[in-house]
Amino acid sequence: MSWIDLLRMSASNLKRRKLRTFLTVLGVVIGTASIVVMVSLGLGLQKSVYDEMEQSGGLTTINVTGSGSVGDGMMHSSNSDNSDKSDEASKYIDDNCVKKFGELEHVKAAAPIYETSAICLKGKYEGYISLYASTPEGLRMRDIKLADGGTFPKSGTGKLELVYGNNVLTNFSERGNNSSGYWETGELPDIDLMKDSMFMILDQDAYYNSQSSGGFQVDAGTDGKGTSNVPQSAKKHIVTASGVVAGGVDDYNVNSYYVFCDLDTLKQIMKKEFKGRVIPGQPSTKSGKAYKEFYYSSAQVKVDDMSNVNDVAKQIREMGYNVETNVEYMDSMKKQMAVIQAVLGGIGAISLIVAAIGIANTMMMSIYERTKEIGVIKVLGCSLKNIKQMFLIEAAFIGLLGGIVGNMVSFAMSGAINMVTAQSSALGVEGNISYIPVWLVLISLGFAMLVGMVAGYFPALRAMRLSPLAAIRSE
Template sequence: MRFGDLVRSSLTSLWQRKFRTSLTVMGVVIGTMAVVVMVSLGVGLSKAQLDSIEQYASLRQITVHATSMMEGEPDADVVAMDDNLVAELESLPGVSDVWPVYFADAEVNLRGTVNWMQLMGVPHSMLESLDVEFASGGVPEVGAPLALVAGDKVGEMYFWDPVTGMPLEVDMATEQFFVTFPGGAGPGEPQPGGGDGEDPVTVAPPQKFLVPVAGVLAGEEMEWGQHSGMLYVDMAALVRTLEEAFPGKALPGQPATPSGKPVGAFVYSQLVLMADDVAAAKELTTSLREQGYQIDAAVEWMDQMEQQSALIQAVFGGIGLISLLVAAIGIANTMLMSVYERTREIGIMKVLGAALRDIRNMFLLESACIGFFGGFFGLLLSLAVSAVLNATLGGAMDMGMGASELSVIPAWLALGAVAFSTLIGTVAGLVPAQRAMRLSALGAIRAQ
């Protein structure tokens, strides 16, 4: 028999038993819907977690911290976070950029209130490469005096009224701050004299710097991102300002002699590596850890999240699969009943010369059609259920990080569900098809 004839015969047989076929298909619909919705919940959770990671850090970014090589060994060499290390890391395969970072604590006076802030000094090239939008202003020009590039949540994060304990209303786009750097004595603070009987020496107040805001990064009101609480400054401008604040002395965090004079090369607080892509970031993370560096990498969080998500999807999918297996039993029962009802028809087909494989394929095709139609309509029902879940319960995934979908049905899940239900239907029809093949032609014709 030609394939078209097999299809026509199978569909005709199913149509003649519409009620029983509909009930069997309905079982597959429910089973497919259960599998797809359960797995889609795991996919939605995984997507929400990855979106959350990408909001706070780039998956290509690796941060190298100042630490000892092979930490814990007494004879370990201390890693010098200087330009030599920058050059060494830049030569690694898969590294596109290496940016040194220098942190400086600052005391900020705003409307009579004193607040502590940490300035993040980075190269001007890093400021220009920030993949962000500005709500106002922009990156300061090269060689400009010290100016801030503030995250969208800096105003509410750093500035508080000491009396009420409530955040101050600060318009970062228009404010200018008086900044001093800790390290010296405060205004009029007495210091011990040089020996017995000497009068205390009063140190002059630390120098104040008027620091404007060059730019404010854009952001959503209830969302926190990677740059929301950051205060970026051009590192060259920060170093110039600190040299003015500490003339002839070592800058904060820099190596110094016992008398406080600078010594050795300039060291950085940390280094930020940008990999060529996510795959390169994974390889670099493994390699740097093996070399003894202390690092942070968002791509490691992603691997952990993917493992957890795979486990969640497997558990959810397994729960839904139970319903689909119950539906497979229903398909097998339906096809066995069909074999019993069509025993005489099978005998006549054999007498007329129908090949055994045609008889087998006819029943397999019928069961496959039940699985296919059940999977197709189950997918449509799953899409509807997913839309309802996202519309009603999707807000529970917000968590202040932007709207997330509770249920996500990717293309691979949709196509896989229909293909799998078709396969389940085909497998469920194997036993009835084999029984139909083994029927005696004469005995089948005599059957009433």
């Protein structure tokens, strides 16, 4: 018997028992859809982690921090004076450290990073922002995707230009009314980040003190001579935008809530404004004096190849600095993702196992109903191998049809999940939380067919072993 004849007979047998075939296929559909959707959730989470990793520099980037934190919440160091710093203070990251990092073997580039906070004012609105300052090269290493018409801040102009994150406006509210922000009202402030200029305040202590005292400084420090060393009112710097991070207010990415600027320009402005005082976030001596050097929150080191990342990281650690690499993070995440996918896939596989039992039951019932038919085709000379193949093809048909429909259902469910989670920004995950690649579709189809054939194997063996004479005589 040819393969065409076997296929025709198998299809005909399934058509004759439409309801039973439909119910059996439905079980495969549910099982396939369950396992595909469950695995897609794990893949979506993994993809979002990898995408975020690329935005933070990729697998060849090393993030370096010193032994003491620099930036918001900076604590005073235990050094007694400005000229005789201890070894602990030398582990802060300055220009000399960044230069040394850049001279290491296999290092393509090293860029300093300074993170601080500021206040932006526009009309009746006030917003708290997180400033991320770096060199032009450092900002490019960040892999920031800008909206149309945007450019990165220029260096050496003396004018502070900003790149706003696409979610920065959600941090604005009407001054004196904290309940008027986006998260309370659902409405964004009437500000065009790209076109409108703003006032930016770096000296937040002076700003809040002036607000509480009606413009008069009430809690200023002194320089030891009885005179205030903090201005009575905070200086307002006029800033404009050079770009905005691509995406809407509901699109989250690793850059969404940052405001980026040129590091050299910010340093010049801060040194001028805080002349004779400690710049907020910078370390100071035990007596409260400022150091001559400007220290950075961290440094980003770009390595020429992923295979050299661990060696470079080891050298920097030996220099006394703290190191985090995306390679180490990825290895850790791979292990976690493998466990998550195994659990989710296992949950979905249970449904497919139930479907396999349904296929086996259907095939066994088919054999009992077609006992005489099996005896006749055996007497007519059909080989045992062909009989076995016929039942296996029927089982494979059920698995294939269930797999195809199951994948269609999976895409519909995945789209619905992504639509719902996009509305609520579930888990803070960028992009789709459910991701179905082509290879998952192909594997699920093959797996559904395999499950069908395995479930139909023992019924096919029973059909093959039936005695022709006994089968013909059966009622």
